[in-house]
Amino acid sequence: MKKILFLLTVTISLNAYAQESVGLDYYLPQDVTYDESIPTPKSILGHEVGEWHVTHDKLMFYMQTLAKASDRITIENRGETFEERPILLLTITSPKNHQNIEQIRQEHVALTENGSISTDIDNMPIVVYQGFSIHGNEPSGSNAGLAYAYHLAAAQGPEIEELLNNMVILLDPSFNPDGLQRFAYWANTNKSIQLNADPNDREYDEVWPGGRTNHYWFDMNRDWLPVQLPESRARIESFHKWMPNILTDHHEMGTNSTFFFQPGEPTRVHPLTPKINQELTAEIGTYHAKALDKIGSLYYSEENYDDYYYGKGSTFPDVNGSIGILFEQGSSRGHIQESENGILTFPFTIRNQFTTALSTIEAAKNMRSKILRYQRDFYTSAAKEAAKSKTKAIIFGDAKDAAKAWHLAEILNRHKIKFHELSNDAKIDGKPFKKESSYVVPMNQKNHRLIKAMFEKRTTFTDSLFYDISAWTFPLAFNIDYTESTSLTNAGPEITDFQPLNGRVDQQSNYAYLFEWHEYYTPKALNTITQKGIRAKVAKSRFTLQGKTYDYGTIMVPVQNQNMNATDLYTFLSKVAQDSKIQITAVGTGLTKGIDLGSNDFDPIGKQKVAMLVGEGIRSYDAGEIWHLFDTRYDMKITKLDTKDFQRTDLSSYTDIIIPSGRLGKSEAKKLKEWVKDGGTLIGYRNVANWLNANDFLKLTFKKDTLVAKNISFEQRNDFSGAQVTGGAIFEAKLDRSHPINFGYSKDRLSLFRNTNIYLEPEKDSYDNPIQYTNNPLQSGYISEENLELIKNSVPFKVDRMGKGRVILFTDNTNFRAFWYGTNKLLMNAIFFGGLM
Numbered sequence: 001m002k003k004i005l006f007l008l009t010v011t012i013s014l015n016a017y018a019q020e021s022v023g024l025d026y027y028l029p030q031d032v033t034y035d036e037s038i039p040t041p042k043s044i045l046g047h048e049v050g051e052w053h054v055t056h057d058k059l060m061f062y063m064q065t066l067a068k069a070s071d072r073i074t075i076e077n078r079g080e081t082f083e084e085r086p087i088l089l090l091t092i093t094s095p096k097n098h099q100n101i102e103q104i105r106q107e108h109v110a111l112t113e114n115g116s117i118s119t120d121i122d123n124m125p126i127v128v129y130q131g132f133s134i135h136g137n138e139p140s141g142s143n144a145g146l147a148y149a150y151h152l153a154a155a156q157g158p159e160i161e162e163l164l165n166n167m168v169i170l171l172d173p174s175f176n177p178d179g180l181q182r183f184a185y186w187a188n189t190n191k192s193i194q195l196n197a198d199p200n201d202r203e204y205d206e207v208w209p210g211g212r213t214n215h216y217w218f219d220m221n222r223d224w225l226p227v228q229l230p231e232s233r234a235r236i237e238s239f240h241k242w243m244p245n246i247l248t249d250h251h252e253m254g255t256n257s258t259f260f261f262q263p264g265e266p267t268r269v270h271p272l273t274p275k276i277n278q279e280l281t282a283e284i285g286t287y288h289a290k291a292l293d294k295i296g297s298l299y300y301s302e303e304n305y306d307d308y309y310y311g312k313g314s315t316f317p318d319v320n321g322s323i324g325i326l327f328e329q330g331s332s333r334g335h336i337q338e339s340e341n342g343i344l345t346f347p348f349t350i351r352n353q354f355t356t357a358l359s360t361i362e363a364a365k366n367m368r369s370k371i372l373r374y375q376r377d378f379y380t381s382a383a384k385e386a387a388k389s390k391t392k393a394i395i396f397g398d399a400k401d402a403a404k405a406w407h408l409a410e411i412l413n414r415h416k417i418k419f420h421e422l423s424n425d426a427k428i429d430g431k432p433f434k435k436e437s438s439y440v441v442p443m444n445q446k447n448h449r450l451i452k453a454m455f456e457k458r459t460t461f462t463d464s465l466f467y468d469i470s471a472w473t474f475p476l477a478f479n480i481d482y483t484e485s486t487s488l489t490n491a492g493p494e495i496t497d498f499q500p501l502n503g504r505v506d507q508q509s510n511y512a513y514l515f516e517w518h519e520y521y522t523p524k525a526l527n528t529i530t531q532k533g534i535r536a537k538v539a540k541s542r543f544t545l546q547g548k549t550y551d552y553g554t555i556m557v558p559v560q561n562q563n564m565n566a567t568d569l570y571t572f573l574s575k576v577a578q579d580s581k582i583q584i585t586a587v588g589t590g591l592t593k594g595i596d597l598g599s600n601d602f603d604p605i606g607k608q609k610v611a612m613l614v615g616e617g618i619r620s621y622d623a624g625e626i627w628h629l630f631d632t633r634y635d636m637k638i639t640k641l642d643t644k645d646f647q648r649t650d651l652s653s654y655t656d657i658i659i660p661s662g663r664l665g666k667s668e669a670k671k672l673k674e675w676v677k678d679g680g681t682l683i684g685y686r687n688v689a690n691w692l693n694a695n696d697f698l699k700l701t702f703k704k705d706t707l708v709a710k711n712i713s714f715e716q717r718n719d720f721s722g723a724q725v726t727g728g729a730i731f732e733a734k735l736d737r738s739h740p741i742n743f744g745y746s747k748d749r750l751s752l753f754r755n756t757n758i759y760l761e762p763e764k765d766s767y768d769n770p771i772q773y774t775n776n777p778l779q780s781g782y783i784s785e786e787n788l789e790l791i792k793n794s795v796p797f798k799v800d801r802m803g804k805g806r807v808i809l810f811t812d813n814t815n816f817r818a819f820w821y822g823t824n825k826l827l828m829n830a831i832f833f834g835g836l837m
Contacts, residue, residue: 136179183211217624397438469728471781479822553743729781
């Protein structure tokens with residue numbers, strides 16, 4: 001009985017403590033005095049830090065107020081999110097440094113230039129970029145930012161003054177404004193006066209898709225290298241503007257975890273990252289350990305997380321001469337929650353983030369000269385590597401698709417990588433390169449290692465486990481030609497004023513207009529045309545007209561019998577061409593070499609109305625990528641049908657319905673079957689394959705491994721199963737270009753991104769396998785030997801007729817993270833040409 005009474009007393013005490021609202025002094029160092037003229041968070045927000053989840057608008061208002069009150073802080077708005085929230089950055093340093101801030105910046109960036117050996121490191125401020133809550137439902141970081149910014153603005157005494165004299169802090173209070181706002185709304189609207197730590201409470205179970213992602217449901221911590229999103233573009237601009245020495249990325253993890261700081265798994269570091277980078281990270285880690293020891297917080301390091309994929313915030317700096325540091329705090333996911341480590345309160349999670357933000361700048365202050373010297377040495381050694389490299393340039397382009405090549409050049413431009421025009425049309429290593437759609441990247445430049453990281457193919461690894469993808473080779477992702485050159489003889493002038501592409505119609509016609517389907521934005525053009533009620537047809541065969549050969553998938557717009565006259569049609573198509581960056585050719589005859597323009601091998605293309613299932617059971621990342629593709633790239637409307645409302649939704653008006661990866665039931669299957677039989681096209685992705693097979697939409701034969709663990713201990717079991725995960729690699733497939741799913745592809749090989757282990761047997765008839773993996777498919781990334789055997793000659797695409805409609809399956813993600821431009825057109829082909837398959 002005494003033991004029960006003791007446990008009851010302890011539980012009551014913990015709950016009583018958890019119910020109390022903590023003051024600002026809970027977070028702040030106890031031996032520091034503060035300037036009373038600087039407003040505290042509570043004086044502006046109306047509540048203490050951690051009492052409520054701060055919304056982005058309040059966070060923004062406090063940071064703006066702080067900047068006005070303190071001569072240590074300036075604030076800038078670097079752009080807007082998709083939901084038009086400002087993307088803020090605070091620059092925090094001493095008032096004296098602010099007076100010379102541009103000179104300090106220029107001198108610091110000069111440290112990364114070749115020939116910086118004479119730079120006076122001993123008197124140079126160190127630059128630290130600290131960013132919070134890139135996942136919106138990991139909010140302890142941004143909430144800690146309130147107390148942290150206050151401390152930097154209001155702390156008094158020689159210690160803080162010395163620190164700010166020798167440091168420039170770039171404080172990004174919210175990497176993800178839209179996600180933070182969405183999660184704060186959820187946590188606050190479900191908060192009780194009597195805080196409830198029961199993990200079954202609604203407060204701890206966000207509604208789909210949750211606050212982790214941005215507006216289009218992207219995990220923005222995977223976009224540092226591709227830079228496809230506005231938030232990413234703002235922070236990458238700031239990174240290259242300042243070239244910080246340390247960048248911290250404050251996250252959260254599962255509620256039953258404690259606190260993690262880097263370095264992570266020592267065997268999972270990208271080979272392009274210098275060994276000394278990890279040594280410095282470990283030395284910085286001793287400061288975190290000491291600070292967390294002081295407040296009694298549990299922690300761990302060198303486990304779970306890795307430093308391999310350069311698209312993450314904690315790893316991207318490592319290939320740029322900086323030191324990236326990941327923090328992961330066990331999450332309360334609301335205001336208070338039971339955990340294996342006791343009652344976990346929101347203020348407690350905030351305090352750990354605040355504490356390690358302080359320990360970071362403490363380490364930076366004490367290690368300043370050493371870290372600055374490392375940055376200088378990084379670029380000095382990179383310059384020596386570049387000078388010795390046999391590869392003097394990388395040439396990339398697409399003779400048939402200027403837009404994809406332009407978008408890859410756009411990424412290079414955002415990373416301050418220099419590139420040149422191609423001097424003239426050329427055939428290099430058997431590949432055709434056109435001057436107007438090709439680029440030359442000299443390897444002898446300061447971003448030499450970053451270029452290597454973006455263009456290399458790697459298939460051997462020291463470890464078989466990856467926290468994220470193992471390959472991201474950009475020219476393969478864009479499906480463009482590229483080659484390594486041992487000279488710069490093909491380099492024209494450097495492109496210093498990177499301009500958008502243009503499109504046009506060459507002249508007016510009274511007969512017809514033609515455009516090939518190769519260009520990236522042709523789906524945008526075709527959708528604009530059909531939505532206007534203009535008749536268009538697609539060529540199922542190749543033909544030659546007026547000396548030009550037109551490929552499979554060429555679009556023909558006849559002039560006669562349209563809903564506008566010839567002059568208005570020309571004006572309309574001219575705008576379509578300009579907006580879509582494509583070239584449209586006017587022709588004056590239908591007589592060709594091959595199929596004539598009036599042939600039955602030209603099929604009409606109707607107006608499309610597309611829907612996509614979203615909501616519980618659907619993977620939000622995959623759905624968001626599709627939504628983003630339609631909405632921002634192709635200007636196409638897509639109706640998001642929530643699974644909870646699906647049974648009462650009338651589907652009859654939709655031509656296509658997309659099911660991103662996820663789980664559906666029997667009732668959805670019955671309704672969709674009826675819709676397909678009436679003429680609809682159903683398009684499924686990834687693990688939807690199992691559902692389509694189980695519900696008799698498609699007859700699929702899966703290739704399965706027979707792997708059995710032998711001589712594997714209990715301790716090794718997770719590594720054994722983890723080695724069979726295909727976390728993200730690139731594989732080569734061969735194409736039947738005459739099949740409508742491959743219209744617009746000018747080569748018979750295509751690189752596909754894959755992060756599933758779904759392997760399908762091919763059909764008996766070769767024409768039913770328009771996309772098939774080759775016998776030697778691995779191009780870049782990790783796959784186990786067992787799975788490599790399974791993927792050989794398997795098929796990632798299936799299509800079959802059902803009644804009047806079609807069922808289409810992709811086992812791979814054709815829209816991965818918005819930068820896999822090379823396979824986006826497969827989905828568009830399924831939509832526009834599904835009825836031809």
